Amino acid sequence: MVCKFLRFLNSSKVAGLSILLGGLIMTSWEAKAQCNFTATVSSATYGCFRTESDAVLIDLVNNSATGNSLTKTGGGNNWNGGAASTAAVYDNGYVQTTVAETNSSRMIGLSTTNTDANYTTIQYAIYLRNDGLFFVFESGANRGSYGTYSSGDIFQVRVVQGRVRYLRNGVVFYISNVAPTLPLIMDASINTVGGTLNSIIISNLTDGNFTTLVSAP
Structure with missing residues (x-):
């Protein structure tokens, strides 16, 4: 059995839909004019397809969103810059971000609900x-420091068979002892004005089924 990888890009207006399947671009729909397009993937604990989608960011507090990236724009240097995702993470799924700067303080991870803007x-x-060190925090509890990070590093919070794992550049550095209640959403808090969380991605396994909605711009 050959498993496939699907990447959904949240371009709000497209003239045609292309889906990446196993490294091949397959055009499955063509439009005569630009349209709004959204795809909702059917998640599965065990699936032969993995999907990645740019996070759609909501519940913005003292933050602005550009595509799937966040920037803190107000509220001073306090833990009051919040955001969440519309899409959820299921078992064997993850949230991911790519680091831009190393001189701001911010947190990103997973929660059952977005209660408020605080970490x-x-x-x-x-x-x-903001000093280039990275940590794990769970519901405000410090689980330890795990070294330094650099611009371009990719961090993930991933659920694997009912346990939450933390990864830097594909390497696990901490496994949680707190069992999650699934599904989980992306939950973020930025302290530093001007601080960013970039290229936030939601990924899940799927059975290959998805529904689409096409509407006029």
């Missing part, structure tokens, strides 16, 4: 501190 309500969080 203490993120149930499973990676803390990127």
